[in-house]
Amino acid sequence: MLSTQPITTSINTLRMFKTSNEFSLYIEQVVNQKRITHMDAILEYCKENYLEPEDIAKLVNKSLKEKVALNMQELNYLPKKAQLDV
Numbered sequence: 001m002l003s004t005q006p007i008t009t010s011i012n013t014l015r016m017f018k019t020s021n022e023f024s025l026y027i028e029q030v031v032n033q034k035r036i037t038h039m040d041a042i043l044e045y046c047k048e049n050y051l052e053p054e055d056i057a058k059l060v061n062k063s064l065k066e067k068v069a070l071n072m073q074e075l076n077y078l079p080k081k082a083q084l085d086v
Contacts, residue, residue, distance in 0.1 A: 020064075
C-alpha cells in the first residue's frame, strides 16, 4: 500500500551574488557567526553548494584575498611578512 504523506526534500539553495563585494560581505558574516577563518568559510560555502573553489575564484575580491593571506600567515601556512610598528 502506498503512503499518502508528502515527500519533503531539503535542497540547498545556491546564493547568487551579483558582485564580489556581496560575496565578501557574506563570507564576513559567516566568519563572525561561526568564528572560523575566511578560508574555512569559503570552503564551507563551496561544500554546501557543491562547488569547486575554482568556480568562485572570480568572486574573491582583493580585500578577501588579503584576509585569507593574513589568516594563513597567522596559522603559519604562509611566511610572515615584516610589519612596521605604527
